[in-house]
Amino acid sequence: MSLPAWLTAERYQARDSFLHRRDARIKLVVTVSAAFAVTLTPEGNWLAFGAFALVVGAFMVLSRLPVGFYLRRAGLALPFVAAAVPLIFTRPGETLFTLPLFGWTASTAGLVAVASIVLKAMLAVLMATTLVGTTPPQALLRALERLRVPRLLSSTIMLMYRYLFVIAEEGQRMLRARESRSASRVNLHAGRSVGWRAGVLGRMVGTLFLRSYERSERVYVAMAARGYDGTIRTVRAEHSPDTFDWLMLLGSLSAFAGIVVYVLV
């Protein structure tokens, strides 16, 4: 009764590699900088994207995470990236081809825009996947706190991570109970209509939301009863960056800055 194994990155976080051993704050800063640098790069700068791809590729190799893990994670981002596809038809420019049925014209400029957005998104997602695959969530959250990310935000993320699995498993058990009562009789059409089943699912989501909401109040009361005041305290030994950490930070930031300065100047 557990979530599909591919949803959690825990077994990858438990591995060992150069990147696994790096300070979580350094990794976080490098990842966020990479995302900013890639985003800042104007559309169609293929050379710059190539350079970013090399850096991201180097991190992927250093992480020693399996390719399958990267592919699955990148796949999760695809639906969001797909939202950019209409740009190919809406961006004015030289006509590339015309969609036969609808008469929409695709432009070269549109194609460049879509390809750039997809590349940017993939580079950023692969970087984030490297971070998540090499850093346990507790270390990541502690890094957020030590980087002075507002407490409200870091404790919200922490509680979300804690209860995500509880709620997902509850949802899974509800689906199992529904399956159990989704029976058929000979000569009768089972399952009514797609609309009816969608309605049932929608109400299940609503029920799950209500229960999660009520659970959150119980959790808060239980936390308050133990003196919770908004601060997560810890007595665990704090990690401090070593020479390799500083070198990685310096190296990556210079590379990103170099690429961005090169394309913008």
Next chain:
Amino acid sequence: MSSSELATFQPSVPTATGSARVSAIEIAGLHYNYPDGTAALDGIELRVEAGERVALMGLNGAGKSTLLMHLNGILRGTGQIRILGHELTDATVGEIRAQVGFVFQNPDDQLFSPSVWDDVAYGPLYMGLDRDEIERRVDRALAAVGMRDVADKLPHHLSLGQRKRVSLATVLSMEPSILVLDEPTAGLDPAARRQLIELLDSLPQTLLFATHDMRFARDSATRALIMQAGRIVADGPVAELLADGPTLERYGLELP
């Protein structure tokens, strides 16, 4: 095995003598491994006749729930399962679910609809029954568990005892021949427990329930099974098994 043969079965009310001797449940060589590879069911052999009332006992992790979830095809291991003489396959699983009513341990899993009425109606609605038949069945199921007056309430605002009874109604409305219950008395106060036991005793269905409640097993079952490490290690009349102190002790159970 054609699936249309299932239609010839009478829903519920097995006859005591039974003209055609077909077992309610037959399991042969059932194995099931958890995704991580550990064996949860390790060669289950079991035959339950129509009308029997069977208590399934054993420590947590012995495989009781896993076994129960095979009876309506929620889990699919290797081996053979026959319900009312019909082999459980992809083709028959839908009709077998109409015959095997499964009541989960936690009513919060069982009850996923915004109102009690909707939840009890889900099974009949899904089966494609007509409106009048659905209303008749929901009303009868709620009446059977004494929960008619909460039909319009939100399930999660009921007491645990009430939710357990509504859970039972959600499968009774499907008019199954076999009832499978996972820990029906867990967490109930003495009054709610007594009410539930009386309710179960009044039902005509073949009954198979997993429980840690030895008094409940003694009072409501005719036959008891003990599971350990994915196998059935003891099987006999409930009175005999529960009087056998050494056997109970060997499997970590205690006398009622």
